[in-house]
Amino acid sequence: MSHQFKVGDPALVVGGxxxxxxxxxxxxxxxxxxxxxxxxxxxxxxxxxDWKSCWVVGCDKSATFKRPEWxxxxxxxxxxxxxxxxxxxx
Numbered sequence: 001m002s003h004q005f006k007v008g009d010p011a012l013v014v015g016g017x018x019x020x021x022x023x024x025x026x027x028x029x030x031x032x033x034x035x036x037x038x039x040x041x042x043x044x045x046x047x048x049x050d051w052k053s054c055w056v057v058g059c060d061k062s063a064t065f066k067r068p069e070w071x072x073x074x075x076x077x078x079x080x081x082x083x084x085x086x087x088x089x090x
Contacts, residue, residue, distance in 0.1 A: 005055060005073060015070030023074060024057035038063060
């Protein structure tokens with residue numbers, strides 16, 4: 001499963017180890033050989049041999065690479081769903 005994201009979109013991490021089950025912010029999309037520079041000016045090179053592309057995501061002032069299928073977009077208003085979950089767990 002692959003989704004279209006834009007920089008700044010919220011996403012849920014469902015694969016890998018780092019940030020698993022957490023909401024992250026999409027920071028960049030990279031293809032093999034491309035690099036990304038964080039806000040402190042530190043560049044990271046994306047060079048995995050078996051991945052064609054990845055998303056750079058951030059959470060709690062940290063960032064990591066994630067495969068596209070490891071992210072689920074969080075879009076829309078979840079107020080009704082959150083209220084129902086609270087009612088069911090009360």
